[in-house]
Amino acid sequence: MTDRGGVLEIWGYRELIGRLVQRELGSRYKRSVLGWLWSMLNPAATLAIYALVFGVLLKFDPPRAGNGRFDNFALYLFCALVMWNAFYGVITGAMSALLDLGSLLGKVYFPPEAPAVAALLTVLFQAAIEASILMLILICLVNVSWTFLLWPVLLLFLAIFALGIGLVLSVWNVRYRDVGYLSTIVLQFLFYVTPIVYPLSLIPERAMGLPVRDIIRLNPLSQFTEASRELLYGLDWPGVLRLGLMALISLAVGAGGWLMFKVRTRDIAEEL
Amino acid sequence: MGENAVVVEGVSKRFRLTLDRPLSLKEAWTGLRPGSGRSFRRVRSELFWALRDISLEVPRGSMYGLVGRNGSGKSTLLRVMAGIYRPTEGRVEANGRTSALLELGAGFHPALSGRENIYLNASVLGVPKSQIDDRVEQIVEFAGLEEFIDSPVKIYSSGMYVRLGFAVAVHVDPEILIVDEVVAVGDEEFQLRCFSHLESLRSQGVTIVLVSHDLGMLRANCDQMAWLNRGLLAAVGDPQDVVNAYLDTIDTEGAASVGHRPRSDTEGETPLRITNLEFFDGAGHRPKSFASGDPLVVRIHYSASEPVEDPVFSLGFYDHNNLHLAGPRSHVDGFRPGKVDGEGWVEFRLLRIPFRSGAFHVNAAVQDSDASFLYDRRAREFWLQISGEPDPQANGLLNLEGDWRAGV
Numbered sequence: 174m175t176d177r178g179g180v181l182e183i184w185g186y187r188e189l190i191g192r193l194v195q196r197e198l199g200s201r202y203k204r205s206v207l208g209w210l211w212s213m214l215n216p217a218a219t220l221a222i223y224a225l226v227f228g229v230l231l232k233f234d235p236p237r238a239g240n241g242r243f244d245n246f247a248l249y250l251f252c253a254l255v256m257w258n259a260f261y262g263v264i265t266g267a268m269s270a271l272l273d274l275g276s277l278l279g280k281v282y283f284p285p286e287a288p289a290v291a292a293l294l295t296v297l298f299q300a301a302i303e304a305s306i307l308m309l310i311l312i313c314l315v316n317v318s319w320t321f322l323l324w325p326v327l328l329l330f331l332a333i334f335a336l337g338i339g340l341v342l343s344v345w346n347v348r349y350r351d352v353g354y355l356s357t358i359v360l361q362f363l364f365y366v367t368p369i370v371y372p373l374s375l376i377p378e379r380a381m382g383l384p385v386r387d388i389i390r391l392n393p394l395s396q397f398t399e400a401s402r403e404l405l406y407g408l409d410w411p412g413v414l415r416l417g418l419m420a421l422i423s424l425a426v427g428a429g430g431w432l433m434f435k436v437r438t439r440d441i442a443e444e445l
Numbered sequence: 446m447g448e449n450a451v452v453v454e455g456v457s458k459r460f461r462l463t464l465d466r467p468l469s470l471k472e473a474w475t476g477l478r479p480g481s482g483r484s485f486r487r488v489r490s491e492l493f494w495a496l497r498d499i500s501l502e503v504p505r506g507s508m509y510g511l512v513g514r515n516g517s518g519k520s521t522l523l524r525v526m527a528g529i530y531r532p533t534e535g536r537v538e539a540n541g542r543t544s545a546l547l548e549l550g551a552g553f554h555p556a557l558s559g560r561e562n563i564y565l566n567a568s569v570l571g572v573p574k575s576q577i578d579d580r581v582e583q584i585v586e587f588a589g590l591e592e593f594i595d596s597p598v599k600i601y602s603s604g605m606y607v608r609l610g611f612a613v614a615v616h617v618d619p620e621i622l623i624v625d626e627v628v629a630v631g632d633e634e635f636q637l638r639c640f641s642h643l644e645s646l647r648s649q650g651v652t653i654v655l656v657s658h659d660l661g662m663l664r665a666n667c668d669q670m671a672w673l674n675r676g677l678l679a680a681v682g683d684p685q686d687v688v689n690a691y692l693d694t695i696d697t698e699g700a701a702s703v704g705h706r707p708r709s710d711t712e713g714e715t716p717l718r719i720t721n722l723e724f725f726d727g728a729g730h731r732p733k734s735f736a737s738g739d740p741l742v743v744r745i746h747y748s749a750s751e752p753v754e755d756p757v758f759s760l761g762f763y764d765h766n767n768l769h770l771a772g773p774r775s776h777v778d779g780f781r782p783g784k785v786d787g788e789g790w791v792e793f794r795l796l797r798i799p800f801r802s803g804a805f806h807v808n809a810a811v812q813d814s815d816a817s818f819l820y821d822r823r824a825r826e827f828w829l830q831i832s833g834e835p836d837p838q839a840n841g842l843l844n845l846e847g848d849w850r851a852g853v
Contacts, residue, residue, distance in 0.1 A: 185571060186569075186571065188567075188568040188572070188573060188574060189568040189569050189571075191568070192564055192565055192568045193565075196557070196561065196565070200556075277552045277554065277569070278529070279524075279529065280529070280545070280547050280552045281527075281529070281545060281547075281552040281566070282527060282528040282529050282543075282545075283569050439531050440531060442524070442529045442530055443460065443530065
């Protein structure tokens with residue numbers, strides 16, 4: 174209790190965080206016949222729908238895979254979708270976790286970050302499952318390289334980036350529930366201005382007098398989804414400069430979000 | 446730092462009573478809200494000081510009692526001590542792992558089962574899982590919830606909530622235990638177990654901070670007490686002194702309000718009034734407090750505006766928890782005062798006061814001759830103080846003057 178508010182404190186509450194993760198994972202898919210299979214069926218279904226609509230019907234053309242032997246839109250899509258799912262999961266998870274556990278904050282003390290961190294870990298667990306399946310398929314197709322090893326690092330950066338945003342949104346959401354509704358809309362928009370269901374090359378250089386492709390490229394999320402595709406599908410190195418930039422952005426957003434969260438949650442026990 | 450478990454230094458706590466809290470981003474942004482009367486109204490808030498400049502020290506291993514009326518800031522102070530609220534001014538230092546039982550089902554999540562909540566609570570308090578594994582059965586047994594422990598706590602009764610909350614709070618090896626007046630929800634048997642458990646925790650060196658309205662219990666068990674009055678520290682120190690000071694204000698405030706209160710439960714003017722109650726000892730003096738076993742004379746002064754034939758006078762003795770202890774009535778005891786008119790008094794004489802130490806309030810009432818019509822009643826105004834060290838060997842409220850024998 175002496176070091177209140179530091180990273181060390183959150184570490185001190187790892188038991189609580191572990192329990193929250195366990196609870197989240199345990200209660201998921203309760204009372205369903207297929208149970209845990211849903212955690213794979215769900216992303217698989219999403220993937221199938223997008224692949225059908227954008228790959229088969231709209232005929233978006235994926236580039237050739239890194240080994241030069243095939244091209245497959247579903248896999249190309251999957252590489253980016255894993256990233257997006259993690260981003261989306263962390264943000265919505267952080268928001269609902271604080272609301273859900275907030276009532277406890279008025280009765281016992283624990284770091285208010287704990288629910289969000291637990292949500293983050295839950296999402297990372299899910300992302301790890303999805304990524305393992307994806308990598309397994311790619312390995313079966315002999316599309317594999319050392320670049321795979323860099324992918325977890327990329328996911329970590331994305332997690333920090335998303336957590337920073339999620340923390341800020343979650344604390345605003347306690348005050349104004351509008352934030353929750355608003356962010357679903359914004360996230361929906363974000364999904365389509367990030368190259369996930371389409372390759373970036375499909376976007377025209379200019380539209381409505383604006384350099385749209387460059388604008389979309391500047392979206393930090395695009396960097397993550399594109400880098401994920403390069404690492405897993407294209408077996409390509411994103412380059413030190415780009416990786417460094419992504420690291421910098423995610424650390425800045427993560428730290429900034431955390432600081433804002435700290436200031437805003439000093440009296441959160443009274444607000445919830 | 447060594448000898449104090451909790452140090453509260455100049456702590457003030459201010460709340461923002463948001464009368465018109467902005468409920469949406471638009472209002473927060475513009476600071477305006479469409480009002481009902483005028484077209485726009487500023488969103489405003491009011492500041493409220495729940496605690497002002499509180500300083501106290503809770504010695505390690507002691508039991509510390511907090512008293513005060515409702516809304517005097519007791520629970521806020523406990524929350525500040527437990528680190529849940531941040532003091533607006535001043536600082537709080539808690540040296541040791543703090544476990545707090547602040548309200549029904551301290552930190553329970555309604556959708557989880559009792560067992561899961563035990564683990565959740567323990568982890569919130571930073572107790573490792575391995576340690577709790579060993580304790581779970583003990584906790585369940587203490588709470589008496591063997592049948593329900595795997596059901597979600599939202600189906601629990603309030604008594605079950607409190608029992609589980611208390612059981613968890615005391616079984617996680619706290620160094621400082623903060624207990625709000627929640628324990629009172631449990632049944633008597635459980636309360637007894639709680640207090641004996643608190644007692645044994647204290648003997649193990651656990652510091653206990655306790656809020657209760659049970660003044661007798663606090664005075665008998667606490668090492669020190671503090672009295673909060675409207676967010677200010679009104680008295681602090683020896684339990685006897687604090688309780689007496691607290692009771693004094695209740696007494697005087699009660700007396701002060703008499704003038705504004707209708708004295709009679711009956712409508713309008715009553716022919717017979719009780720004007721005062723006096724307590725005398727055997728020598729005809731009126732001491733501030735009596736000793737258990739002393740003689741006692743309760744004199745009921747009346748004033749009759751018209752002659753009343755054989756009214757029935759009655760008294761009611763209550764302890765500080767409003768438990769009705771005795772209710773002597775004149776006609777039951779075979780006493781008939783005859784015709785009363787004008788001013789006068791009747792007396793109830795007691796050879797030996799059977800009550801153990803504490804504050805008791807004495808009600809008085811007067812009725813017509815067949816006790817069917819109430820002329821006047823005075824309740825919770827007159828306090829009888831029985832002083833003396835509470836005998837730790839003695840249980841209960843009364844001394845029964847019996848003797849013991851053996852036989853085969």
